[in-house]
Amino acid sequence: MAIKPVRKAVLPVAGFGTRVLPATKSIPKEMMPVFDRPAIDHVVREALEAGIEHIVFVTGRNKGAIEDYFDSAYELEDSLSKRAGKEAILEEVRATSLPAGSTSFTRQQSAKGLGHAVLCAKDIIGDEPFAVLLPDVLVQGEESCLKQMMGHYNEVGGNIIAVDEVPMERVHKYGVIKPAAGADASSQLIKMDAMVEKPPREEAPSNLKITGRYILQPEIFALLETQGAGAGNEIQLTDSMERLMAEQDFYATRFQGHDFDCGDKMLYLQATAGYALADKENGAKAREILEELLKRYS
Numbered sequence: 001m002a003i004k005p006v007r008k009a010v011l012p013v014a015g016f017g018t019r020v021l022p023a024t025k026s027i028p029k030e031m032m033p034v035f036d037r038p039a040i041d042h043v044v045r046e047a048l049e050a051g052i053e054h055i056v057f058v059t060g061r062n063k064g065a066i067e068d069y070f071d072s073a074y075e076l077e078d079s080l081s082k083r084a085g086k087e088a089i090l091e092e093v094r095a096t097s098l099p100a101g102s103t104s105f106t107r108q109q110s111a112k113g114l115g116h117a118v119l120c121a122k123d124i125i126g127d128e129p130f131a132v133l134l135p136d137v138l139v140q141g142e143e144s145c146l147k148q149m150m151g152h153y154n155e156v157g158g159n160i161i162a163v164d165e166v167p168m169e170r171v172h173k174y175g176v177i178k179p180a181a182g183a184d185a186s187s188q189l190i191k192m193d194a195m196v197e198k199p200p201r202e203e204a205p206s207n208l209k210i211t212g213r214y215i216l217q218p219e220i221f222a223l224l225e226t227q228g229a230g231a232g233n234e235i236q237l238t239d240s241m242e243r244l245m246a247e248q249d250f251y252a253t254r255f256q257g258h259d260f261d262c263g264d265k266m267l268y269l270q271a272t273a274g275y276a277l278a279d280k281e282n283g284a285k286a287r288e289i290l291e292e293l294l295k296r297y298s
Helices: 039-049 064-069 074-081 087-095 114-119 145-156 168-173 220-225 237-245 265-278 283-297
Strands: 008-012 054-059 103-107 130-133 137-140 159-165 175-179 189-197 208-216 250-254 258-261
Touching (some): 008 039, 008 114, 039 064, 039 130, 039 137, 039 145, 039 265, 054 064, 074 087, 114 237, 130 145, 137 208, 137 265, 145 159, 145 189, 145 208, 145 250, 159 175, 159 189, 159 237, 189 237, 208 237, 208 258, 220 237, 258 265, 265 283
Parallel strands (some): 008 054, 008 130, 054 103, 159 250
Antiparallel strands (some): 130 208, 137 258, 159 208, 175 189, 175 208
């Protein structure tokens, strides 16, 4: 059977951002800057690099700034075009505008969990495989995480989860995968047969943590529609993925790169520093600034 291409991606952006309040009192957490651009821009760029043609934003109340950011800003662009020396920044601003027809915005009207957020995109995705990118997680690498996953998907099809190795003493903080019997857990593509949420070290089936990037088959939607509430009394995506795993193949991609969880204030700081240091134009200066601050406050 031919492997259907992955053309669409779902970005769940309806969360309140309570762990980074009060900053998110006035702006969506996804619009908080990570170095030179909002966090959501980094995630969208990753999707586009992987060949995604249509992005579905699952939004909530007070998320209009996300839609505005990816729209064209005629007044700003016109002003920049008339000012000498602003050509480079004008091109950067224009690059944030996504092509007409390449985005959809659908509302998650109540906070019922990640699984419910993905289900809200069902009618837009239709009967085709799709990607899910969690905007709280940024992945930095020479080749985007989703693009690496796409390469493996085009080889084997099925469902793909991004994973990253963590020290065994920290596995209790994450969801990890269980490699299938006979699978080589050291390879880049690993067949898997289970996921375990925050296992004790002595019971962990691996130290490969699940890292907020998925390629899923459309059959997941029927399972999400019948999925009962799980952890936190919410509809959990992983619960339906485990049910789908009984019927379809699941693989894990051990991606090349570094991931940043932007879930709280200090992790946002870490992500901003990481992206600043990796920037080709400004990395050296960023290092000087950070080293000076360390001296000042040590």
